[in-house]
Amino acid sequence: xxxxxxxxAEVKKPGASVRVSCAASGYMxxxxxxHWVRQAPGQGLEWMGWTNxxxxxxxxxxxxxxxxTMTRDKSIxxxxxxxxxxxxxxxxxxxxxxxxxxxxxNIGFDIWGRGTMVTVSS
Amino acid sequence: DIVLTQSPDSLAVSLGERATxxxxxxxxxxxxxxxxxxxxWYQQKQGQPPKLFIYWASTRESGVPDRFSGSVSGTDxxxxxxxxxxxxxxxxxxxxxxxxxxxxGQGTRLEIK
Numbered sequence: 459x460x461x462x463x464x465x466x467a468e469v470k471k472p473g474a475s476v477r478v479s480c481a482a483s484g485y486m487x488x489x490x491x492x493h494w495v496r497q498a499p500g501q502g503l504e505w506m507g508w509t510n511x512x513x514x515x516x517x518x519x520x521x522x523x524x525x526x527t528m529t530r531d532k533s534i535x536x537x538x539x540x541x542x543x544x545x546x547x548x549x550x551x552x553x554x555x556x557x558x559x560x561x562x563x564n565i566g567f568d569i570w571g572r573g574t575m576v577t578v579s580s
Numbered sequence: 581d582i583v584l585t586q587s588p589d590s591l592a593v594s595l596g597e598r599a600t601x602x603x604x605x606x607x608x609x610x611x612x613x614x615x616x617x618x619x620x621w622y623q624q625k626q627g628q629p630p631k632l633f634i635y636w637a638s639t640r641e642s643g644v645p646d647r648f649s650g651s652v653s654g655t656d657x658x659x660x661x662x663x664x665x666x667x668x669x670x671x672x673x674x675x676x677x678x679x680x681x682x683x684x685g686q687g688t689r690l691e692i693k
Contacts, residue, residue: 493682503622503630503673505682519681553629557677563611565636566620566677570629 460484462492462554462571469577470544477540478574480554487535488512491557493567494528494539496550504550508557509537544578551575582607582676586685592693599661601688603674608655611678617652618678621659623670624687630673634659666692 465479480492494506507518509528516528522541530537537554551573558568583606593599609618617637622630632641634650637657647662661668669692674685 502687503675503684505684517680558632558635563614563616563636564618564677565639565641566618566632566675567622567630568632568641570631573629 460556460569462556462569464552464554464571464574467575467577469579471580472545472578474544474578475540475542476544476576477538478552478554478576480537480539480571482511482535482537482556485556487530488532490559492528492530492537493555493557494526495553495555495567497553497573498547498550501550506539506552511535511537541576544576546578549576549578581681582609582679582683584674584676584683584685586672586674586688588688589686590689590691592691593661593664594693595666596663597693599664599668599690601659601672601674601690603657603659603685605655605657605676607679609676609678617657618676619650619652619657620675620677621650622673622675623668624673625670633672661690664690664692 463481488511491508493508509516511530525542527540553573554571555567556569558565585604619637621634623633624630633644637652638650649660651658671687673687
C-alpha cells in the first residue's frame with residue numbers, strides 16, 4: 459500500500475543538526491511533492507516546506523530558511539529533511555507528508571508518515 | 581500569509597448530537613483554474629498523525645463516514661459532524677494549500693459531553 463516510513467527518534471544537543479528520512483513505497487515517488495510538517499508537544503501543526511522528488515526543487519517556509527535542507531534520493535525513493543543549529547524549541551514530532559492530487563487538482567496532504575520525535579536537550 | 585482562525589478552541593458535544601467547527605480564512609483560497617477551494621480538514625487522534633478527512637472544502641476523503649461534511653460561504657468554512665460518535669473524539673485542523681506558506685488553523689479539540 460501507499461506509505462511513508464520515517465526514521466526513528468533522535469536526541470540532539472543544542473547547536474547540532476538532525477536528519478530525518480522518509481521512505482516512500484506503493485506509489486510513484488517522483489509524481490508527488492513531499493512536504494514536512496512539525497508539531498511541538500501539545501501544540502498545533504507547522505509547515506516547514508516541500509521538495510519536488512522529480513526535480514529536487516525545494517521551497518522552505520521563511521522561518522526555516524538558512525537552517526533547513528530538504529533533499530531526496532530517487533534511486534531509493536527516500537526524502538530527507540535536515541535541520542541545523544538545533545534549539546530547544548525545535549523539539550517536536552516531524553512528519554513527512556505526500557501532497558495528494560486528483561484529476562481536478564491538489565487535495566491536500568493525503569499520506570502522512572508516523573512521525574519522528576526529535577528532542578533537543580543539553 | 582493566509583491566516584486560518586478556528587472556533588471554538590474546544591468543544592464538548594453529547595453522543596448523537598451535532599458538532600460544528602468553523603474556520604475563517606484571512607483571504608480567498610479559491611483556485612480560479614478549477615473553481616475549487618483549497619481548504620482541507622484533518623482529524624488527529626492522540627498519539628497519531630493527522631488524517632485527511634475533507635478536501636476542496638466539502639469532498640470527503642475515501643473511507644470517511646458520511647456523518648462528516650464540509651461547507652463554505654465565501655472565506656468561512658465549516659466542518660459538521662451530524663451525529664457524534666465515540667470514535668470522533670480528536671483534534672480537528674483546517675488547512676489551506678492555496679498559497680505558500682501552507683498554513684493550518686490552531687486546532688479544535690472535540691470531546692464527549
